[in-house]
Amino acid sequence: MNEGLLEVPGGITAVKGVRAAGVACGIKAGRLDLALIVSEKPATVAGVFTRNRVRAAPVILCQKLLAGRRLSAIVANSGNANACTGKAGLADAEQVGGWAAEAVRRPAREVFVCSTGVIGHRLPMEKIRRGVRQAAQNLSAEGGRNAALAIMTTDRRPKERAAAFTVDGVRLTVGGMAKGAGMICPDLATTICFLATDATVEAVHLQRALREAADHSFNRITVDGDTSTNDTILCFATGMGGGRRLTPRGAAWGRFQEALNRVALELAQLVVRDGEGATKFVEVRVKGARTPADARAVARCVANSNLVKTTLYGQDCNWGRVFAAAGRSGAALVPDRLALSVGGVPVARNGVGLGPLAEQHANERLREAEVVLELNLGMGRAGAVMWTTDLTEEYVKENAAYRS
Amino acid sequence: MNEGLLEVPGGITAVKGVRAAGVACGIKAGRLDLALIVSEKPATVAGVFTRNRVRAAPVILCQKLLAGRRLSAIVANSGNANACTGKAGLADAEQVGGWAAEAVRRPAREVFVCSTGVIGHRLPMEKIRRGVRQAAQNLSAEGGRNAALAIMTTDRRPKERAAAFTVDGVRLTVGGMAKGAGMICPDLATTICFLATDATVEAVHLQRALREAADHSFNRITVDGDTSTNDTILCFATGMGGGRRLTPRGAAWGRFQEALNRVALELAQLVVRDGEGATKFVEVRVKGARTPADARAVARCVANSNLVKTTLYGQDCNWGRVFAAAGRSGAALVPDRLALSVGGVPVARNGVGLGPLAEQHANERLREAEVVLELNLGMGRAGAVMWTTDLTEEYVKENAAYRS
Numbered sequence: 001m002n003e004g005l006l007e008v009p010g011g012i013t014a015v016k017g018v019r020a021a022g023v024a025c026g027i028k029a030g031r032l033d034l035a036l037i038v039s040e041k042p043a044t045v046a047g048v049f050t051r052n053r054v055r056a057a058p059v060i061l062c063q064k065l066l067a068g069r070r071l072s073a074i075v076a077n078s079g080n081a082n083a084c085t086g087k088a089g090l091a092d093a094e095q096v097g098g099w100a101a102e103a104v105r106r107p108a109r110e111v112f113v114c115s116t117g118v119i120g121h122r123l124p125m126e127k128i129r130r131g132v133r134q135a136a137q138n139l140s141a142e143g144g145r146n147a148a149l150a151i152m153t154t155d156r157r158p159k160e161r162a163a164a165f166t167v168d169g170v171r172l173t174v175g176g177m178a179k180g181a182g183m184i185c186p187d188l189a190t191t192i193c194f195l196a197t198d199a200t201v202e203a204v205h206l207q208r209a210l211r212e213a214a215d216h217s218f219n220r221i222t223v224d225g226d227t228s229t230n231d232t233i234l235c236f237a238t239g240m241g242g243g244r245r246l247t248p249r250g251a252a253w254g255r256f257q258e259a260l261n262r263v264a265l266e267l268a269q270l271v272v273r274d275g276e277g278a279t280k281f282v283e284v285r286v287k288g289a290r291t292p293a294d295a296r297a298v299a300r301c302v303a304n305s306n307l308v309k310t311t312l313y314g315q316d317c318n319w320g321r322v323f324a325a326a327g328r329s330g331a332a333l334v335p336d337r338l339a340l341s342v343g344g345v346p347v348a349r350n351g352v353g354l355g356p357l358a359e360q361h362a363n364e365r366l367r368e369a370e371v372v373l374e375l376n377l378g379m380g381r382a383g384a385v386m387w388t389t390d391l392t393e394e395y396v397k398e399n400a401a402y403r404s
Numbered sequence: 405m406n407e408g409l410l411e412v413p414g415g416i417t418a419v420k421g422v423r424a425a426g427v428a429c430g431i432k433a434g435r436l437d438l439a440l441i442v443s444e445k446p447a448t449v450a451g452v453f454t455r456n457r458v459r460a461a462p463v464i465l466c467q468k469l470l471a472g473r474r475l476s477a478i479v480a481n482s483g484n485a486n487a488c489t490g491k492a493g494l495a496d497a498e499q500v501g502g503w504a505a506e507a508v509r510r511p512a513r514e515v516f517v518c519s520t521g522v523i524g525h526r527l528p529m530e531k532i533r534r535g536v537r538q539a540a541q542n543l544s545a546e547g548g549r550n551a552a553l554a555i556m557t558t559d560r561r562p563k564e565r566a567a568a569f570t571v572d573g574v575r576l577t578v579g580g581m582a583k584g585a586g587m588i589c590p591d592l593a594t595t596i597c598f599l600a601t602d603a604t605v606e607a608v609h610l611q612r613a614l615r616e617a618a619d620h621s622f623n624r625i626t627v628d629g630d631t632s633t634n635d636t637i638l639c640f641a642t643g644m645g646g647g648r649r650l651t652p653r654g655a656a657w658g659r660f661q662e663a664l665n666r667v668a669l670e671l672a673q674l675v676v677r678d679g680e681g682a683t684k685f686v687e688v689r690v691k692g693a694r695t696p697a698d699a700r701a702v703a704r705c706v707a708n709s710n711l712v713k714t715t716l717y718g719q720d721c722n723w724g725r726v727f728a729a730a731g732r733s734g735a736a737l738v739p740d741r742l743a744l745s746v747g748g749v750p751v752a753r754n755g756v757g758l759g760p761l762a763e764q765h766a767n768e769r770l771r772e773a774e775v776v777l778e779l780n781l782g783m784g785r786a787g788a789v790m791w792t793t794d795l796t797e798e799y800v801k802e803n804a805a806y807r808s
Binding site for chain 2: 051052053054055081083084085087089118119120121228229310311314316318319320321323324327328333335336338348350353391392393395396397399400
């Protein structure tokens with residue numbers, strides 16, 4: 001982090017005016033599965049959502065509520081996505097929001113609802129009704145962790161981050177939580193992430209800031225190339241931190257945007273690090289593309305290639321698979337100009353390999369848990385970065401048995 | 405097969421005027437790795453190739469030779485793709501063609517060269533030189549099988565098919581061979597396939613027939629969504645079967661096209677059945693799309709989805725993953741109209757599931773080795789079919805250890 005930005009412990013409840021709770025309401029046997037997050041005062045709100053045309057009921061509801069620009073609470077469950085549940089599912093989502101509104105004494109139009117888990121099953125409404133009531137009683141300024149635990153599905157670890165910055169001597173905070181760990185692919189909001197800040201920001205500006213943060217974080221990660229029906233990022237500003245209103249024209253805006261970007265990026269990277277079955281965190285850097293769109297297309301093809309991902313898992317520098325993935329991306333490229341380095345070790349240049357010794361050095365780097373693949377197309381000046389995982393037998397095992 | 409079409413045993417050497425051989429030249433320890441296929445008389449030739457921008461040296465050479473419209477021989481090795489080998493690799497491919505031309509006493513411009521295997525290594529030229537000479541001595545009308553064995557990489561079984569049809573009392577044959585078994589994705593020729601016929605067909609018409617056959621076969625299969633650098637289909641017509649010249653306007657053309665389509669389709673399906681690590685052969689049928697392009701986009705997204713493929717492996721009817729894959733395809737669709745059946749058992753209609761009993765029945769079908777997923781979008785009349793496999797731990801294991 002740079003000087004102006006301070007990492008702080010905790011997540012969403014590190015933000016002034018935010019209380020949260022996570023409870024076990026019985027959707028997932030014996031595990032936290034319902035989160036409630038409340039803003040002490042009605043907050044301004046922004047959101048980005050999945051671009052999948054099959055949207056879960058809570059996504060449809062949140063998109064509708066977003067027009068009101070105000071958020072008082074978020075209620076979120078794991079274990080059931082409330083997706084592909086038709087009109088009844090939408091009514092269920094509205095009912096859950098209604099119960100939460102009642103429990104926290106706020107208007108239902110300010111209560112956002114999220115779900116994540118298995119597709120195609122109706123929500124167990126009675127369990128959720130009781131869970132919402134219990135969560136409302138447990139709300140606290142230390143509840144962020146439990147809330148982060150309650151939105152996990154196949155995640156191995158909860159994902160929380162917070163950062164602080166200063167404007168005119170007033171310390172402001174951005175905090176958030178996210179969940180992974182499969183059905184993750186960019187070009188959309190991706191996964192579920194809640195962000196909050198105690199800065200004072202109008203909804204329209206908050207939306208712009210969130211879009212930028214998402215484009216540089218959740219839209220640049222992939223685990224398996226599958227886009228979820230439930231992807232949602234909500235960001236709300238409580239204004240409880242004091243100080244003046246931040247606007248994109250003001251000098252302090254850059255610090256706010258930086259804090260938001262940082263928290264979103266770290267949460268997104270945590271999602272990749274915790275990717276289903278992943279043993280490696282892989283950064284795919286593309287340089288020398290003719291256009292930014294070309295750079296992104298190449299980065300995406302490489303990051304999603306099953307053959308690249310299995311060779312990373314095998315700790316074998318089979319660089320030809322990276323070239324082959326780049327070649328099918330549709331981007332303008334000339335094979336004779338391609339260059340690749342693995343963990344900083346050049347393995348191919350001018351389209352051809354640099355020999356077994358180079359590969360041997362690269363294989364040593366591939367034993368590490370974090371790997372950078374840097375591919376230079378030699379066509380121009382545009383670049384792109386994506387983060388991905390390897391593809392392992394554990395991923396297959398986990399997803400073959402997901403519902404059993 | 406319909407009445408006019410007769411399945412016949414064997415593969416490419418079932419075609420009159422075709423001799424072949426497969427030898428072990430030492431690229432792959434102790435296994436057949438070099439194939440030579442010769443047409444008794446110079447044949448007309450057609451070809452379709454990978455659309456990957458990173459093309460292997462032999463692909464570049466074949467595309468150049470195709471302009472001459474004549475084929476006398478094909479020399480093909482496995483174990484080394486001669487891809488990402490630069491100008492030196494292209495010179496190697498030309499040299500291999502030159503040796504084969506010498507050995508079979510034909511002009512080098514009529515000798516096509518193919519390679520498949522690991523990317524990024526130079527060919528072991530001395531071994532290939534000796535292998536070509538040996539193969540030329542072993543050529544026979546029964547050599548198709550050995551040639552089919554010699555082009556295998558991770559294939560478990562050789563892939564050969566032939567079919568016969570009759571024109572004016574003259575029996576004509578189409579025969580061929582193909583190899584899989586990974587880096588397979590449509591929207592290109594896909595993999596390596598050699599087809600031959602003893603019918604008399606001009607090159608320009610043969611090209612048109614091959615394009616149609618490929619579009620209905622190799623362009624509709626996927627194993628892992630990765631497009632190879634070496635994909636090549638060559639088709640040649642020896643004219644040795646007798647009878648008149650076939651043209652697209654003639655009445656017999658339909659029978660020839662049908663035979664070619666059939667052999668190509670069966671070879672393509674053999675590639676899927678032998679897909680790396682595959683335990684299932686899966687037909688993805690999309691109906692009710694607004695446009696054929698929409699239908700293909702949905703079929704492709706479903707057939708390539710790791711989450712769909714792992715759920716098939718797990719024999720668990722997690723139909724929401726099929727809907728989610730369709731939703732991210734970009735095709736026009738309304739979730740409330742989606743319907744899915746699995747192995748003939750309806751599991752979802754109007755966008756929602758038909759309950760646990762339906763899923764239980766579908767799960768029984770999922771235990772079978774062949775599964776049909778039929779997805780109806782309810783938007784129009786267009787349809788598409790694709791063939792794919794499940795995704796297994798064995799696929800990961802095989803590809804993590806591919807070069808070791």
